[in-house]
Amino acid sequence: MMAAGSPSGIVALGYRRSLIELRNNLGSLPGHLMFPVIAVVTISIVRHSDALAGRGASFGNYALIGILLINTLLSGVMGAASTVMQERMDGTLLRSSCLPHGTTAYAISKVLSHFQLAVTAFAAALPLLWLVTGRTALSPVSTAALLVVAPAGLLSLLPLAVVVGATLRSPRQLSLASISVMLIGAASGAFHPIAGSGGLTQAGAMTLPTFWVSASLRNALLPESSHSGDPSDLTVLLGGLIVPLIWLVIGISLARRALRRASRCSGGRRGSARHKACEGGRRARRTSPQNPRAAGARARHQAATRRRRRSTTQTRQRSIAR
Template sequence: MNPTLHAARLGLSRGWIEFKQQLTTPQDLGFTVVSTVAFAVVLYFQRDATLPGTDLPLAAATLPSLLGLLIPVNGLLGAVGSLSVEREDGTLLRAKALPQGMIGYLVGRIVSLSFSTVASLVLMLVAGLFFVPGLFGIGLGNWLTIAWLTVLGLLSALPLGAVIGSLAGSPQTAAGMSMLAIGGLTAVSGVFYPITALAGWLQALAHVFPLYWLGLGMRSALLPDAAAAAEIGGSWRPVETTLVLLAWAVAGLVLAPPILRRMARRESGSAMEQRRHRAMQRVT
């Protein structure tokens, strides 16, 4: 069997096993549960309000933004955090010793984090069924739109998280870099307010990154067609959304493995022990 395909199959199996373990481990469930519940609480308090000057429920306008934001938050932060920690505890060093081990590791991490993110999205949509009027009747095509946006969003966010995690020198640095990236992109992406309110150069910057397109795609699936009038060009732009997300997904999947392999080549038992010693010094 082709070594790369064999490593990918092992990664699929590992990712599924890790996801099942997360379901029984309170520490692993903590972030997912807290973030999902926090978003659901926002919908609860907005359930009876409407957007000023319209009859559109505020919760209905907020839900697409929360779904679009949940994908990179869970995917990118999860990949950054797990990779930086497993770099210090020796997991990556052990993966390096196996044939095509970094391919298997990356596939396993993508699978486990994808399952946990999809679980969060499902919980959010279930909450939306209670707090967002009309969500039951959006139609099969709109549900399929949410599904393919989720897949492309995860494939664009997870490899990027792996790259950030591999470049960071410590879990603390990785967390800071990823939070800075998410915070900056959220500020200019228009997920919580019309992007047309921003300066032109900020709109252009937001168009480069996946978060804007995830928010736009989710709004196209969950909001009435008339709401597109508030978007740039008065359109949901589904073709552009697909192409940008697909480009990020392909770029991440192409670049992440060699970057991880390059990082793994620099790994050694002595380097891992030095990082562990520095971490212990920070604690004490």
């Protein structure tokens, strides 16, 4: 039996919470699928209009990969960030931090729940892409790269989404974070090949998990002639495990610190101000003239005060007379 304070016990607690949240959020799955389905159908109609010179593929094929990648990132990363921000404001994060190892379990539950939801949407849209591109024959290494690298790349970015949700002060700032996600996807070559770019650009793109995710998708879904400049399947498999692992370790350490800081801020000055406001509201309701119960209690209190004063005055007069 796992101890409650052990790392395995904390992970198990976070996993159980993630399953509960996944069951509650399954109703939003059609919303995650609507955009990629419409985009895939639209681009599949016009994808042969602009072929990449000498590669046998079109920009539409690259756009299909980019749309699937960006939709998965937005549904997972931005969903986790918005959920953490909302629960930080309504006090859920503060209540979780009061439990033993609550902050760590909270971070694990958010990462795993949104990871499962995004992977479900990704797996549901993947057969449609296979039908559009017509690529059915896959090597074992390419299949392993698709099944391992894509989930690993998404999982490595979700702790950073928790950091974003715990750091931003206003929901309006989430739009800037969504633009950053799109820029990361574009810089990693999700929408266009970067094989002809400079060496520095390619080296910078290879440090992003999204580069390896998009490379695994292209190797699995597009014809071999269209991704001739991409790394081989074995390189994608190895790089798609090492780079996301580094991002995952950094993201988890930053997420724990950001959540603890956010919970301290919620329980500090803002929490005391909220407590004073609540106490002021209760006091105002107790003393409100429109409250019949408060008026009756106030009348009884005044009558008891008059009786005490009268009794004190009579006792003082008797002592003087004696």
